[in-house]
Amino acid sequence: MATLPQAERLLWLASLAVRVRERSPPAGDILWQELREVARGCRLALAPAIRAEHGDVDPAYALALLEVPRERFVRPEDIERSSDDTPLPLDDEGSATISAPHAYALMFRLLGLKQGDDVVELGTGSGYGAALAAFVTGREVRTFEIDPALCALARKALVGSGPVTGIHADAVESALDWGQALKVCVTFAVTRVPQAWLKALPEGGRLVVPVGDDAQHQRLILIEREQGRIVRSDHGAVRYVRNRSQR
DSSP: OTTSOHHHHHHHHHHHHHHHHHHOOOTTSHHHHHHHHHHHHHGGGHHHHHHHHHOOOOHHHHHHHHHSOGGGSSOGGGGGGTTSSSOEESSSSSSOEEOOHHHHHHHHHHHTOOTTOOEEEEOOTTSHHHHHHHHHHOSOEEEEESOHHHHHHHHHHTTTSSSEEEEESOGGGOGGGOTTOSEEEEOSBBSSOOHHHHHHOOTTOEEEEEEOSSGGGEEEEEEEEETTEEEEEEEEEEOOOBOOOOO
16 A cells, blocks of 8 residues: 555545445445555555644654544545545534644644543544544543534444543533543634633643634634643634534
């Protein structure tokens, strides 16, 4: 696979995606096994492309991006694009997306995510981010999703992806269920950071969250608790789906 040109790998992936959509085989089918191998081959170019466009990628994150099968977490019609460094829709309305792979690498870098960390994710989507975090940390990831259909989709997609607990709940009101997690990753944009999140962040904790009134004016904010104080830093413009909570 590694000796094939990327263009040929992508054509192979596209042909397999068509067959999967036509046949709708069960997850363990040999066609899915072939698809997984070819999709992984297509992702060999992903980390180098991210490095060229966005800067250095931690080796642990690069390995997660290679080994976690993103094709399982996208819609069937988007399988051939699963190895692209681009966000993809999870519904027809655009109210939910799977973020571009580089976005997770950036969030993990800001969190300082590493082996053994206890991490919480707010906004499960299809489960891809939680699968990446579980791969990096080797620990259970608790992830909260407000949409019951997406939560059910994620639980199905996450089978076999490591220790992830998908929780159907309003992430805005989830702080009491974070336990002592020091790392919190938010995958949707809020107008302002809820006070409950700030209060729940323990000493030494880090929370990364997109903040902004609309998609054109969002900033990625890192929040840290240092010696009892909340410290914020701005890490550039981003574009995420909006918070769907009524809180």
